[in-house]
Amino acid sequence: MRKYFAWKERGHWCGQKLVPISAIPHLKEAVGSNQSFATVQTYDDNGGVMFCPVYADLDGKDPKQAQFDAQYITYLITQMTKVIPDIYYSGNKGYHIIIPYKIEHPQCHLVAKHFFQYLCMELPSLDKSVYRTQALLRLPGSPASRPGYYKIQLTHCELMTLTHDQIADLARVPRIGVINEFDASNLNDEFLEVIEEGKR
DSSP: OOEEEEEEEEEEEEEEEEEGHHHHHHHHHHHTTSEEEESSSSTTTSSSSEEEHHHHHHHOOHHHHHHHHHHHHHHHHHHHOOOOEEEOOOOOEEEEEEEEEEETTTTTTHHHHHHHHHHHOTTTTTOGGOOOOTTTTTTTBBBBBSTTTTOOOOOOOHHHHSSHHHHHHHHSSSSOOOOOOOGGOOOOHHHHHHHHHOOO
């Protein structure tokens, strides 16, 4: 299984090569303080899309709006699917919300887009440009575009109760380890039906 890996060095994109997933931690370490990214999609050895999770990128000029939208989407997901998604703060203005369910489809990104269109229609900070065949997301622990900050994973409680400034303070230090509040056994029929509808 492979992903595309890339990094930014002196403002320029580098890499963007298909690499084994097992190599990504080593590559991330090798690029050091540069911002590092990997595709949300997973590919086979020939570059064919295998699967991706259900993902949303919330961004925009107003970080407080992005946080509100992230809270709203997370609330809707927990009400609809009975699971807590993986929640990330980009270190600047955005949030990534990911349900780590494997959408096995050659255009899985469009299935993920369908899910969020079903769930919440239009939100001011929902970035629809990430629903493409090679969607790069910043890796957790990678430096943010704002100097001195990092992309970090958040708990559900942190997203829902902290202010944006408090979350930004957490992002001054890269977090080590994975917060796992997701329980796939709680996914319900409505969620699975929407995913299958997206595939069709």
